[in-house]
Amino acid sequence: MDVQAGKQPKMLATARREFAPWKDKAASPLIRFERVSKRYGGVTAVDGVSLDIYPGEFFALLGPSGCGKTTLMRMLAGFEEPSEGRVWLAGRDLAGVPPYRRPVNMMFQSYALFPHMTVFDNVAFGLKQDGAPKGEIASTVAEMLKLVNLTGYERRKPDQLSGGQRQRVALARSLAKRPKVLLLDEPLAALDKKLRGQTQFELMDLQAKVGTTFLIVTHDQEEAMTVADRIAVMDHGRIAQVDTPADLYEKPATRYVAEFVGDVNLIEAKVVSRDANSVLMQSEAMSAPLRAICEGDVSPGQQVALALRPEKIRVTLRKPGEALENCVRGTVSDIAYLGDLSIYHVRLESGLILKAARPNITRFTEQPITWEDKVYLSWAPEAGVVLVK
Secondary structure (H helix, E strand, C coil), X not given: CCCCCCCHHHHHHHHHHHCCHHHCCCCCCCEEEEEEEEEECCEEEEEEEEEEECCCCEEEEECCCCCCHHHXXXXXXXXXXXXXXXXXECCEECCCCCHHHCCEEEECCCCCXXXXXXXXXXXHHHHHHCCCCHHHHHHHHHHHHHHCCCCCCCCCCHHHCCHHHHHHHHHHHHHHCCCCXXXXXXXXXXXXXXXXXXXXXXXXXXXXXXXXXXXXXXXXXXXXXXXXXXXXXXXXXXXXXXXXXXXXXXXXXXXXXXXXCCCCEEEEEEEEEECCCEEEEECCCCCCCEEXXXXXXXXXXCEEEEEECHHHCEEECCCCCCCCCCEEXXXXXXXXXXXXXXXXXXXXXXXXXXEEEEECCCCCCCCCCCCCCEEEEECCHHHCEEECC
């Protein structure tokens, strides 16, 4: 399933931008979590979660270990029962329905392939368990292996396959019974970074081809941002924000989301004044006033945080014009060279360190910025997000 650079990802991205059933008030969700909680003794793993997932979505549950994302998935699969609330699938209350009676399938992080079986038999296992006719089994397995680009591997055993190939066999087996929902529990964790990045696009391609609703659990924000139509960011058993990848990154609702999704500078400040479109703020850590576009409900005197992504900040050796707002001076204390860009850690006079990203668009820079240089950091009013939570 090699993805042709510049072709398939672009086509899928266009399709994803046009796919937004959650905006249609008349659309019915395929999956509904209705005030669902799960407790283990005195520990609450999931706390009053309500969430709708629509047919054909590639949906991600994102969060750190212990946030409740896997428990939520397991309740949909039937491996756990809610302590409170209800889980619905295609309009049916799943209470009391055993896992093998639910039209869902799960692909585990370990892939759970049978080592003594061939690729064909691994993919055919669920169909054989259901008593499907031999002809139907053969045609379905052939279709699934073609879908994951493993035609010709039918007689190999799992130990004769690479990690990426075993992952594809597990996907083919999970899809062979044509579930309404495919559950993916950290499916790419066992792959190396380069293969993981390639496989993310392959998963998007596969989901677009089969049209099955995919629900992925991951702690990897880059993975979630790449594959998902929407993401639910979880924190201590609750959902902090549900949104598209772009809106989560550009419009985080809370400090937690801003820090968890991507890299960010959080500057504590107090609102001085506001007009119809923007707010003026003052921070004890900054020598200049801060201005940001803000449509939210904030008022003078209120404590807020300005979330500022490193790539939104300009780094220059000279002061940009007569800038009076959103412009501070500091000293470069650290530099991370990442090839495509460099990350500068700039220490202000107050001791606050801001991170700024600068793309390396040429092989050589006439006037490079290096350690201990005095630099100016500046940004546009629309670059920052004012957060009150």
